[in-house]
Amino acid sequence: MDFIEQIDQYDWDTVQAGIYGKTAQDVEIALHKSGRLDIGDFMALVSPSALPYLEPMAELSRRYTRQRFGNTIQFYIPLYLTNSCINHCIYCGFNHGNDIRRIILTDEQILREAAAIKAIGDFQHILLVTGENPREAGADYMENAIRLVKPQFASISLEVQPLKEEEYKQLSNAGLNAVYCYQETYNKARYKTYHPKGMKSKFDHRLDAFDRMGRAGVHKIGLGVLIGLEDWRTDVTMMATHLRYLQKTYWQSKYSISFPRMRPHEGEEFRPNVIMSDKELAQLIFACRIFDRDVEMTLSTRESSAFRDNMTTLGITSLSAGSKTDPGGYAVYKQELEQFAVNDDRTPAEVVEAVRRQGCEVVWKDWDLSLQ
Ligand code: SF4
Numbered sequence: 180m181d182f183i184e185q186i187d188q189y190d191w192d193t194v195q196a197g198i199y200g201k202t203a204q205d206v207e208i209a210l211h212k213s214g215r216l217d218i219g220d221f222m223a224l225v226s227p228s229a230l231p232y233l234e235p236m237a238e239l240s241r242r243y244t245r246q247r248f249g250n251t252i253q254f255y256i257p258l259y260l261t262n263s264c265i266n267h268c269i270y271c272g273f274n275h276g277n278d279i280r281r282i283i284l285t286d287e288q289i290l291r292e293a294a295a296i297k298a299i300g301d302f303q304h305i306l307l308v309t310g311e312n313p314r315e316a317g318a319d320y321m322e323n324a325i326r327l328v329k330p331q332f333a334s335i336s337l338e339v340q341p342l343k344e345e346e347y348k349q350l351s352n353a354g355l356n357a358v359y360c361y362q363e364t365y366n367k368a369r370y371k372t373y374h375p376k377g378m379k380s381k382f383d384h385r386l387d388a389f390d391r392m393g394r395a396g397v398h399k400i401g402l403g404v405l406i407g408l409e410d411w412r413t414d415v416t417m418m419a420t421h422l423r424y425l426q427k428t429y430w431q432s433k434y435s436i437s438f439p440r441m442r443p444h445e446g447e448e449f450r451p452n453v454i455m456s457d458k459e460l461a462q463l464i465f466a467c468r469i470f471d472r473d474v475e476m477t478l479s480t481r482e483s484s485a486f487r488d489n490m491t492t493l494g495i496t497s498l499s500a501g502s503k504t505d506p507g508g509y510a511v512y513k514q515e516l517e518q519f520a521v522n523d524d525r526t527p528a529e530v531v532e533a534v535r536r537q538g539c540e541v542v543w544k545d546w547d548l549s550l551q
Pocket residue numbers: 264265266267268271272273274275309310311379
């Protein structure tokens with residue numbers, strides 16, 4: 180049974196009440212469990228009752244991360260291919276109704292962007308990002324982009340609209356390594372408020388994409404919720420439930436989670452409904468690591484340099500650096516609208532230095548297409 184057939188058994192209000200009903204005793208039970216944690220333990224660790232336990236949570240998270248990943252941080256960089264989009268996400272600068280110049284990078288421009296990325300760091304992991312424009316920037320366009328950059332990068336990931344199962348297979352055959360797709364919120368009743376029109380308004384179609392990725396044999400699948408829409412504790416509990424389902428069903432794939440926290444952007448007036456503090460984001464990162472010792476956890480340049488530096492040894496395994504969040508931002512069009520405002524604007528070399536100061540080594544390459 181796919182996850183879309185299971186999700187209705189999780190009533191949002193009941194899950195939320197369960198989290199806020201967790202006690203200090205529940206948190207202590209989760210922290211002292213020797214075996215695998217269950218969703219009830221995760222709910223305790225993200226609950227308000229766990230806030231006084233941040234120090235022991237940080238220590239456990241640090242220990243598990245070092246056991247599984249050593250003293251390493253993997254680096255990646257996004258390359259935005261297009262800001263054209265048919266969707267109307269009310270929080271996004273690329274929203275279809277926003278009057279901005281739409282760009283779809285040509286072959287020559289993609290190669291110029293890739294060369295500019297190579298000039299700022301020895302990046303081997305590249306994340307190709309698009310808005311949703313299946314007619315002009317669909318799977319064939321993505322396949323072409325993968326083939327263009329493949330000679331220069333060991334690992335190619337995508338952050339694009341949900342695709343068909345056969346399209347995930349097509350792109351995997353072209354050299355795709357990972358797909359990141361964020362459900363944004365698991366609150367089905369409220370989902371359409373944020374995604375009123377376009378394909379992204381279809382909650383089930385998006386949620387089912389993860390099963391399509393699993394069936395297509397995508398090597399690594401990335402999940403996340405957009406923090407700022409709905410109660411974050413309930414959303415991440417639903418995400419953790421989804422993660423466990425996927426791990427059990429598609430055990431051959433690896434998994435990754437991200438923590439996009441809403442940032443200001445141009446063009447729209449949307450303000451986050453929920454503000455998550457740095458302390459709460461740290462709590463979430465620790466909870467995820469204690470819940471799952473093997474999952475990759477990434478932190479983008481949405482977050483501040485100070486916060487990213489603090490989390491380097493405490494759970495995070497993958498960082499972006501030097502990011503531009505607009506198509507052509509590295510070399511071709513330097514002044515276009517960003518999808519979101521970058522917070523950590525240090526150069527890759529500066530981030531490398533900061534990672535080393537924390538006692539970690541940067542891994543530029545931990546994957547080789549020739550071994551796929
Ligand atoms: S969040 Fe993605 S799908 Fe939504 S408007 Fe922005 S680019 Fe388009």
